[in-house]
Amino acid sequence: MRVLIPVVLIAVWFAVFSAGGSSFSQVNTVAKNDQIQHLPASADATQVQKLQSQFRGDDVIPAVVVYQRTGGLTAADRTAIDAQLAQVSALDGVVKKGVSPAIVSQDGKAAEVIVPMETRVKPADTVKTVRAMLTTGLPAGLSVFVTGPAGLSADIVGAFSGLDGMLLLVALAAVLIILIIVYRSPLLPLIVLGTSLVALTGAMFTVVALAKANLVVLSGQTEGILMILVIGAATDYSLLYVARFREALRDYEHKWDATWAALRGSWQAILASAGTVIVGLLCLLFSELNSNKALGPVAAIGIGFALLAALTLLPALMLWAGRTAFWPVRPKLGSTHPSVDGAGARGIWPRVARLVSRRSRTVWVACAVLLGVAALGLAGLKADGVPQSDFVIGHSEARDGQAALSAHFPGGAGTPAMVIGPQSRLKDMSDTVLGTKGVSSLTVISADSPSGTLPVTTAGVQPGPDGASGEPTVIDGTVMLQATLDDAGDTAPAEKTVRALRASFAKAPYAQQGADAVLIGGVTATAIDTNDAAIHDRNLIIPLVLAVILVILMLLLRSILAPVLLILTVVLSYAAALGVSSLVFNGVFGFPGADPTVPMFGFVFLVALGIDYNIFLMTRVREESVLHGTRSGIGRGLVATGGVITSAGIVLAATFAALGVLPVLFLAQISFIVAFGVLIDTIIVRSLLVPALGHDIGRAIWWPSALSRAVELGGTRQRSATPAPSEPASEGNLR
Template structure:
């Protein structure tokens, strides 16, 4: 190749990536504007809760998100006391001022309702669903803080809760996702690379490659979100950041290891670059393809949040692979041997066709000798250790948690929900919505009134003060306001909308159980009766998550197995690799369950936690086995299977361990965000990756493969001893 092309090609690659990096920089600031954390948008359109939400919007005339303002009187000694007339007047004035807040619908603030014990007040604020509820709640809280900064309010506490308040607290927990999270992840990777390479330049090259991949991935994801092609959520954003940084760094480490080997056998940097690419491109593309294929299996999910994560994360992995195979080689070609300074990489005198002897001193040669001497003992012991860890699965509680538990640490909405439960029906403000045919109104109302968990039923009546009328065993009660005109329940398309207030919080598991019972009872009356509302949304989301978990997991295993069969030209090795990562996942999840319950005292886990943990651990765990077994296969062609296993383990031991530590550290960075879901994913994946790199890839797979011998490659020619 002409010398000028050897200059132009890497320079052009670097310039293209720099241009993309510059174009994508502004996309980081747009992620929060196009993302949503509204749980209702995660459900499929055909779910019962979604259908009720659409019908209910027609009764109200617009879609709203309810916020509940709760005020409690607390004396200086901490005991509750009755509200005074002056305090009630001040609360009423503060409530009137909330109508002026942008995003609150016209006549969207209800009169203040005093609790039966006289110690608390609640009022309902309807927020336009078309605006950011978190921003409106922030304004409401600011206005209330200013209004209650008066002498009459010295003994009062005020909080904004309800669905809008909880959504605002969740959104607030994600505020550091594009700052703190990224900073922590990059700092962790930088420190690890400094320790591994003891070079000031190489970590900068690797992190520059990873950031370029992330920037392009964010640019594409934001453009697709704006076009309505994908749904961006806070958790998707956090996982995208971590996944791209970790994967791009892993792929970079694999290439750098090959490049360093090539520099020892090639005098010219250009020749070393091509040699490194020949050795690295297949495992990198195969590893990236495995992760992409696993992530794309999420597209068959019912939950829109799962569907969104699949393509968004897959885009990130594709960007990581492209950066590792184009930008990184160009940067390393530019830096050459200087990249490893102060260490020296000199030519050892071998030609490109000569094979250097494997090292005999150090950690990985010692591990290789152990595997070769006691293979059966090593793989049986490793399997038993993982199996014992997996026993913790019996303690896993992944049936769901209430939405108020999503945020770790302080939450005004959660505290407000507690106050509501102390003084009011816990389900006030978040009623169960029941859509029934007009002809079945009486039977539907009877079922609702007969339910033990239902403490009040109303029916929407647009002409009534407050927009609803109470329903009793005797029928629809007239308006309680003296002189108010007579009103009838609103009927739209032959349907009425009833609202049932529960004795448990709308986001609680108890409320979900009540919805399940009501659906069963009402179905016996008429199959057209639909039950929705906040509790039903949470219930349907959990049910869809369980469906997705049971469907996606087998599909991920099947597609990864097919990729491994094609890559390794074998049936035995792929089956063993897939079985090993499944065992490793079970061990990671088992230990995680014990830690969540006994150490961290988490209230439980969302049903999507095992699914996400499975997708990431199985796909990423296979990555390290791919790195190992592709090198083993390469060595086996020349030295035979058993010798090739030892040589491949020694050659890849350091780089794969470093890659595993990097990926574990990046996923652990998710723990800095006070979100229960992300904290659990962070621990499961970080711990699982360490298990994969330390036990599965270092001991279990090499020892098992050594014990089986060349049959591991059956039915390829290597299984018959042909090299």
């Protein structure tokens, strides 16, 4: 039986690894990076997006092709443009006869072309083909850009494309190097990394299958976060078990006995830590924003696999390897455990424990003041949204094209606001739109026009520039207007214009129309609805996560005061990390701002993951406090967990830092916030602030449990270093 159990566990996980390996190559086929997919179904922009296909006859997303010559377009340029447009119109994925004629700017230096693209073919692939075609045979000095919603979407997809493998390699390499330095063993890091990689494979296989069944929404952003979470969490849980196993090998001769002792000593802390993260992530299900809601279960599945692998596969592998896993520094049977004082009291952690014991109040006050000062940087945090064109860090053809478009045309050309309302009020709606400051021009969708639209003025619907005339397309008694804005669709002025339009249509008589109410969608409306939902989620999820984690800690530690203090320290750590990040984003990297979801995700990851280290510490402290008294237990717990928690924190920080390889603003910011915050948690909060605060308070920290009323023994109660042969193995023997 002792041989069969680990063999079966390893075989099962090997089967999971074999079956799930192909999932990594399938992610791009099921991933959805379109911003509209992330909005709530009830949002106006979402409803307009669904209705657009009825008016156009196809489910399309527009691209805008911009030609530009500094000295002005020549006759040869216009001939070349017309020839290219004929080729573009014939491409698969481009709406047949949907490409507009080239419209030359008033200054004669640029021309724009609207190229509707069908969503049945991946727009990113169509954009890639169009870009390659347009750069071939272009007259010298004539520049061309593909921008608009389709171009921006293609650049976002391109930012993730092919980088998932790089992200995984960078994360694994960082973890491997750190583990080799910490353990000075060639085998142990491979066992830990193998466990993490197998857990990730199982998680990826599961979420890809769920995405294929349309049960979850998977995006490149979610995929990157999933990889980092699983590798970081699985490594953290593995390191906690490895530390207990190494301790047990000093007390038990046989690997089997050491394995069970290590499991008894670690499973509760690992399960509590993983459970805290899972519950915190599942709080995202209460989000309005579908991207947040989708990340919750996907990431929770990843943490679940990390937990299972750390408590099943890793113990089986460590049982197989035994003391050899730690070669060349193998733990010897009967060797001394690190302690707060005595012969084993050498090293950094006994010194830290003595500092905390002698200067507890000075230490925790100094740490709190330091973190408080760092938190002052929050005043400069700009997290009210960024233009979609700034989503990609580095080169973006769509962003360059948007700049060229804004320089020669109304900024909103190619990204109009879509207004859908009752056909019976077409004149009133048109007058309202045209009377709104920030609107440049207005058209109405018309199947009678070759270009698909007809101009609208205060005098009504007009013939098109090609001389075509006709009636607006009416679907279920509604028409669709397209309002070109003065400003680029993803800018703050454009958002102000759309909000003004919505405010106008929220008043009578439109507010009384019920099902015939006026809806406004498009790029700008999508950004507004996304930001509004993100702010709602931030204000709801942060307190919800705090409350849930507080309850879990109370149940785990059987105390009220200790969990409250732990939550406060982690929140202070989060505020400090966000404050410093704000200064770095503004002063060092020069980022244009941050998405409203950045502080929320930073909070969820930092609090849920950062509390792990406090759980690792305080479960050990409580265990020691039962036997040695609270103050002595704090020192012993700090010494026992110092090395493993610091190693785990550095590993987790390194894995999140690996997100920085993806040229995506959101992930770069999350990467820095979480990596820096984890280091603060590891080095300051868990090593100094929490132990010093607990030591200063004393046994009252366990209030109202019986432990808060126990008589302090001053560390005089002793336990035998090695259990008697007839004595059952217990965590109390493992010292």
